[in-house]
Amino acid sequence: MTDVRTVPVPEGLAGERVDVGVARMFGLSRTRAAELVSAGAVELDGRAPSSRSTRLEPGMELRIEIPADRPAVTVQPLIAPGMRLVHEDDDIVVVDKPVGVAAHPSQGWDGPTVLGHLAAAGVRIAPVGPPERHGIVSRLDVGTSGLMVVARSERAYPVLQDAFRTRTVDKIYQAVSQGHLDPARGTIDAPIGRSPHHDYKYAVLSTGKPSVTHYEVLEPLHGADLLRVKLETGRTHQIRVHTAALHHPLVGDPLYGADPRLAERVGLVRQWLHAMELSFLHPVSGERVTFTSELPEDLSHALEVLRAG
Numbered sequence: 001m002t003d004v005r006t007v008p009v010p011e012g013l014a015g016e017r018v019d020v021g022v023a024r025m026f027g028l029s030r031t032r033a034a035e036l037v038s039a040g041a042v043e044l045d046g047r048a049p050s051s052r053s054t055r056l057e058p059g060m061e062l063r064i065e066i067p068a069d070r071p072a073v074t075v076q077p078l079i080a081p082g083m084r085l086v087h088e089d090d091d092i093v094v095v096d097k098p099v100g101v102a103a104h105p106s107q108g109w110d111g112p113t114v115l116g117h118l119a120a121a122g123v124r125i126a127p128v129g130p131p132e133r134h135g136i137v138s139r140l141d142v143g144t145s146g147l148m149v150v151a152r153s154e155r156a157y158p159v160l161q162d163a164f165r166t167r168t169v170d171k172i173y174q175a176v177s178q179g180h181l182d183p184a185r186g187t188i189d190a191p192i193g194r195s196p197h198h199d200y201k202y203a204v205l206s207t208g209k210p211s212v213t214h215y216e217v218l219e220p221l222h223g224a225d226l227l228r229v230k231l232e233t234g235r236t237h238q239i240r241v242h243t244a245a246l247h248h249p250l251v252g253d254p255l256y257g258a259d260p261r262l263a264e265r266v267g268l269v270r271q272w273l274h275a276m277e278l279s280f281l282h283p284v285s286g287e288r289v290t291f292t293s294e295l296p297e298d299l300s301h302a303l304e305v306l307r308a309g
Contacts, residue, residue, distance in 0.1 A: 003065070003066040003067075004063070004064070004065050004066075005026070005063070005064050005066070005081065006061060006062070006063045006064075007025065007061075007062055007081050008058075008059055008060065008061060008062070009021065009044075009056045009057065009058055009059060009060040009061075009062050010025075010058065010111050010112040011058045011110045011111055013025070013056050013058070013100070013111065014056060014057060014058045015055055015056065016055065016056050017052060017053050017054070017055065017056075018037055018042065018044065018049045018052060018053075018054045018055070018056055019033045019034040019037050019052040019053075020033070020269050021056045021062075022036065022037065022042060022062075022064060023269055023298055024098075024099050024100035024269065024270070025062070025081040025082060025098070025100060026064065026066070026081055026082050026098075028066075028296075028297045028298055028301075029267045029268075029297055029298040029300075029301030029302065030267040030268070030269050030298065031267040031301060032267075032297060032298075032301060034052050036064065036065075036066070037049060037051075037052045038052065041064060041065040041066070041067075042062070042063070042064050042065075043062070043063040043064075044056070044060050044061070044062055045060055045061050046061070046063075081098065082098030082099075082100075082101075082296070083095060083096065083097060083098050083101060083114070083117050084096040085121070085123070086147065086291050086293070087289075087291060088123065088152075089152075090152065090153060090284075091151070091152055091153040091155065091156035091282070091283055091284045092149055092150065092151060092152055092153075092156055092160070092282070092283065093118065093123055093125075093135075093149070093150045093152055094147060094148070094149050094150075094278065094291050095114055095117075095118070095147070095148050095150065096145075096146065096147055096293045097114055097140055097144075097145060097146060097147070097148050097275075098145055098296065099142070099143055099144070099145045099270050099296070099298070100112065100142060100143075100270075101113060101114060101117070101142065102114070102139075102142045103115070103133070103136050103139040103140060103148065104132055104133040104134075104136050104139075105132050105133075106132070109142070111142070114136075114148060114150065115133070115134065115135070115136070115150075118150065123152075124152070125150060125151075125152055126151070126152060126153050126154045126157070128151060128153075128154050128157040129151075129157060135150040135151040135152060135157065136150060136151075137149065137150070137151055137157065137160040137161050137164055138164050138169075138171075138234055140275055141236075141237065141240075141271075141273075143270040143271050143273075144270075144271065144273045144274070144275065145273075145274050145275070145293075145296050145299070146173070146274045146275025146276060146293050147275045147276070147277070147278040147291055147292075147293050148275070148278075149278060149280070151283070153284075155283070155284060156283040156284060159283035159284075160280075160283050163280055163281065163283070164234060167232055167233065168280065168281065169278070169279070169280040170230070170277070170278070170279040170280070171230065171231045171234065171275065171277075171278060172228065172229070172230055172275075172276055172277035172278075172279075173227075173228075173229040173230075173231070173239060173273060173274060173275050173276060174218075174226065174227065174228060174229070174273075174274050174276050174295070174299075175215075175226075175227045175229050175239055175243065175250055175272060175273045175274075176221070176224050176225065176226055176227065176250065176251045176272035176299075176302070176303065176306065177224060177225050177227055177243045177248040177249065177250055177251065178223065178224055178248055178249055178250075178251055178258055178259065178262065179223065179224065179225070179247070179248045180217075180220060180224075180225055180248075181215070181217055181225050181227075181246065181248055184216070184217040184225075185215070185216045185217065186214075186215060187212065187213070187214050187215075188211075188212070188213040188214075188215065188242040188243075188245070188246065189210075189211075189212050190204040190208075190211060190242060190245060191204065191205060191206065191207070191208030191209055191210055191211055192204060192205070192208045192209060192211040192235045192236075192237075192238060192241050192242075193205040193207055193208030193209065200255075201237075201255060201256075202235070202236055202237045202241050203241060204241060204242075204245045208235075209233075209235060210233060211233045211235045211238055211241075211242070212231075212232035212233050213229060213230075213231060213232070213233075213238060213239060213242045214229070214230040214231075214232065215227050215228070215229045215230075215243075216228045216229075219307075221303075221306040221307055222306055222307070222308075222309035223262070223306070224251055224262075224306050225248070226303065227243075237256075239273060240253055240255075240256050240271060240273070241256065243256075244256035244257050250271040250272055250273055251263060251266065251268065251271070251272040251302065251306075252266075252268035252269070252270055252271045252272050252302070253271035253272075253273075258271070265305065266301070266302035266305040266306060267298070267301055267302060267305070268298060268299075268302050269298075270298075272299055272302055272303075274293070274295055274296070274299055275293065276292060276293050276294075276295075277290065277291070277292050277293070278290070278291050279291070
């Protein structure tokens with residue numbers, strides 16, 4: 001059975017190549033997205049793009065047919081391209097966020113957001129917290145996929161905030177870093193602050209906030225390592241900054257020194273980083289709840305290429 005989806009092109013993808021846009025919107029590898037464009041499985045405003053380099057314009061109607069030979073392995077409802085509702089009750093919502101989506105509106109970002117998708121799906125979030133980020137207690141980078149929890153009720157919001165502040169939330173990621181880490185298991189305890197030299201970057205600084213990352217090499221790859229990463233703190237770009245500080249930046253992360261040629265070889269248009277597990281005490285019931293997320297196709301594809309060498 002073919003998975004057919006029709007969605008408008010969001011503002012955040014204006015000017016992108018159609019294959020890059022399809023990869024980001026649907027969690028596909030760039031190679032797979034290019035295959036679908038070349039096969040005529042992608043249409044823009046009812047017509048096949050002339051080439052993979054056709055540029056997207058906001059508001060275009062994008063139609064895609066994804067053959068069943070590569071199905072999406074999930075049972076959660078789709079509420080936006082690539083974004084799934086993993087759990088919903090009166091107090092919290094857990095979503096599986098795709099790449100290319102921000103947590104909430106912010107200066108300099110006019111693309112799709114988790115809050116915007118939830119509102120469009122009719123999921124009401126109580127007006128708690130700053131107006132532009134109601135219910136948001138933690139965030140993922142635009143270029144990072146995986147699990148996020150959002151507070152729905154006024155009673156849940158401060159409890160979740162406190163849980164993240166007191167580090168009782170377990171946040172587990174998978175990442176792929178360039179080269180081979182030695183030792184293969186360790187803790188990076190290095191303060192992080194905003195870079196004094198580059199906008200939008202962070203760095204290890206003596207004046208930064210305490211930041212602790214635990215890592216373990218799950219599998220050595222060709223020229224890279226597959227890592228299991230557990231965050232003790234939750235600073236902006238923490239995993240990206242800490243691995244770069246060890247001179248092993250994440251594959252696909254040129255902002256922090258990764259080799260763009262490697263990303264091109266494995267078909268990545270973003271850093272190889274996925275929030276795969278989230279575990280915490282429910283803010284109202286007090287029960288421990290744990291949620292997991294499977295790798296999106298672009299990361300799975302890149303991993304297989306690195307395994308094959």
